[in-house]
Amino acid sequence: MPASGAVAGWEKTADTRVFDAKNLYQYIDGDAEQYISAGVVTTSTADYKYKGQLEATADVYTMGDAAGARKILETGQTKDAKAVQLGDAGVAYAQSVIFRKGPYLVRIVAFDSTPETPQALLALAHGIEAKL
Amino acid sequence: MNSRREFIKTTATGALILGSQTSLGLAAILDQKTQHAEAAKSKVVVARDPALHGPAGQLDDKRVIDLLDRAIAAYTGRDHPVEAWKRIVPIGKVIGLKTNGLGGKGISTHLALVLAIAERLQQAGVKPGEILVWDRNARDLEACGLTINTDPSRIRCFGSDVSGFEDQPISWGSASVKFSKILTRECDMVIGLPILKDHNLSGVTFSMKNMYGVVQRPFELHAGGCNPGVADLNRIPVVRDKVRFTIGDAMSSVYEGGPGFHPEHLWQPNALIVGEDRVAVDHTAWQIIERKRAEVGVPTLEAAGRPPLYIATAADAEHNLGFNDPKRINLMEV
Numbered sequence: 001m002p003a004s005g006a007v008a009g010w011e012k013t014a015d016t017r018v019f020d021a022k023n024l025y026q027y028i029d030g031d032a033e034q035y036i037s038a039g040v041v042t043t044s045t046a047d048y049k050y051k052g053q054l055e056a057t058a059d060v061y062t063m064g065d066a067a068g069a070r071k072i073l074e075t076g077q078t079k080d081a082k083a084v085q086l087g088d089a090g091v092a093y094a095q096s097v098i099f100r101k102g103p104y105l106v107r108i109v110a111f112d113s114t115p116e117t118p119q120a121l122l123a124l125a126h127g128i129e130a131k132l
Numbered sequence: 133m134n135s136r137r138e139f140i141k142t143t144a145t146g147a148l149i150l151g152s153q154t155s156l157g158l159a160a161i162l163d164q165k166t167q168h169a170e171a172a173k174s175k176v177v178v179a180r181d182p183a184l185h186g187p188a189g190q191l192d193d194k195r196v197i198d199l200l201d202r203a204i205a206a207y208t209g210r211d212h213p214v215e216a217w218k219r220i221v222p223i224g225k226v227i228g229l230k231t232n233g234l235g236g237k238g239i240s241t242h243l244a245l246v247l248a249i250a251e252r253l254q255q256a257g258v259k260p261g262e263i264l265v266w267d268r269n270a271r272d273l274e275a276c277g278l279t280i281n282t283d284p285s286r287i288r289c290f291g292s293d294v295s296g297f298e299d300q301p302i303s304w305g306s307a308s309v310k311f312s313k314i315l316t317r318e319c320d321m322v323i324g325l326p327i328l329k330d331h332n333l334s335g336v337t338f339s340m341k342n343m344y345g346v347v348q349r350p351f352e353l354h355a356g357g358c359n360p361g362v363a364d365l366n367r368i369p370v371v372r373d374k375v376r377f378t379i380g381d382a383m384s385s386v387y388e389g390g391p392g393f394h395p396e397h398l399w400q401p402n403a404l405i406v407g408e409d410r411v412a413v414d415h416t417a418w419q420i421i422e423r424k425r426a427e428v429g430v431p432t433l434e435a436a437g438r439p440p441l442y443i444a445t446a447a448d449a450e451h452n453l454g455f456n457d458p459k460r461i462n463l464m465e466v
Contacts, residue, residue, distance in 0.1 A: 025351040095395035
């Protein structure tokens with residue numbers, strides 16, 4: 001996960017937490033099942049804040065292989081998903097960005113919708129992609 | 133709103149109102165419920181405020197207490213909030229408010245609702261130290277905007293990570309669970325404050341599913357779309373007898389992609405769903421989710437392969453936790 005200041009405007013506000021498949025439910029309850037069935041190995045998550053205001057959470061799911069990451073990415077996309085140039089494939093919404101790169105599936109969610117949110121999330125996504 | 137006479141008629145078998153002046157006399161009311169089951173209807177109030185969220189999607193906190201008052205007034209038939217609350221909660225007992233912060237900051241029980249309920253409880257005579265806001269852990273509570281406090285002279289707020297869990301499991305049907313000591317040892321009565329969400333296993337998570345947050349290993353109840361896990365868990369006496377009222381937060385919701393926060397599926401029903409019968413409350417909540425899914429062109433939960441079967445299971449003769457038949461639900465929309 002990028003450290004504070006590694007991506008312009010973004011501050012990492014909490015330590016990265018890591019969950020293995022067995023205890024992923026502690027983080028995302030019933031959501032864990034779809035990741036487990038797709039072969040998740042570990043999940044890292046960290047909280048961020050953009051310019052001291054916009055809060056976001058970044059999750060990096062390390063799957064067993066790229067097929068697992070693809071399966072998750074392709075699940076639940078809606079009509080308003082916009083394709084973005086990130087990793088092997090990615091989509092963006094007004095308040096979230098999801099992409100995959102090899103066995104990694106990355107999901108970044110913001111808790112407010114502001115005019116700056118989409119670009120800010122993309123910048124953070126690129127920062128994470130560069131570290132994968 | 134129903135007249136007082138109509139209200140008494142429709143809630144005579146299920147009303148916490150009738151038993152609340154005694155020390156948690158609700159058990160007696162449950163007996164009445166069984167005796168008069170044929171004639172009974174469970175009351176569920178859905179209170180809405182279309183202006184609850186502003187144009188930018190921000191919750192107007194000041195309107196939440198008014199919405200709460202309207203919901204409670206409709207449920208109890210008492211217009212004065214303090215009088216209404218005196219009918220709901222026993223005085224001198226510890227009242228737990230079980231929030232749900234699992235979805236993170238974007239989709240957790242709203243702080244404004246917790247504060248509004250805490251304010252009304254105190255006005256009704258509940259001492260601050262007799263109010264305990266709780267959830268799985270500190271992180272879930274903080275997701276709701278709450279601050280951890282264990283000082284018994286003030287409203288307490290902490291999770292099962294502080295209290296710990298009972299050493300011995302309790303079983304019913306498929307459920308064999310270790311309960312949070314907050315439920316077993318701290319609270320005399322619990323008011324559930326779930327937040328309405330789609331759930332990728334159980335279909336819907338609301339009142340009864342919120343109880344997964346009171347046990348140590350909830351994932352062990354996920355099989356079969358959480359059916360019969362949800363029903364079995366809620367049938368265990370300590371849950372059935374203590375969790376007596378639901379003030380469901382449907383001010384914001386996710387109709388797809390839950391239980392996590394998926395802002396692309398976020399919407400604002402701007403509602404509270406209130407009732408004692410958690411089966412009826414969940415059935416009502418399910419219909420609200422289905423209507424939204426139909427509106428946006430998402431398949432029904434059954435078509436999506438995850439109908440909330442646990443609701444019917446909870447209503448069956450074996451569990452007898454409430455009604456899922458619309459004919460047995462007195463739905464009041466205000």
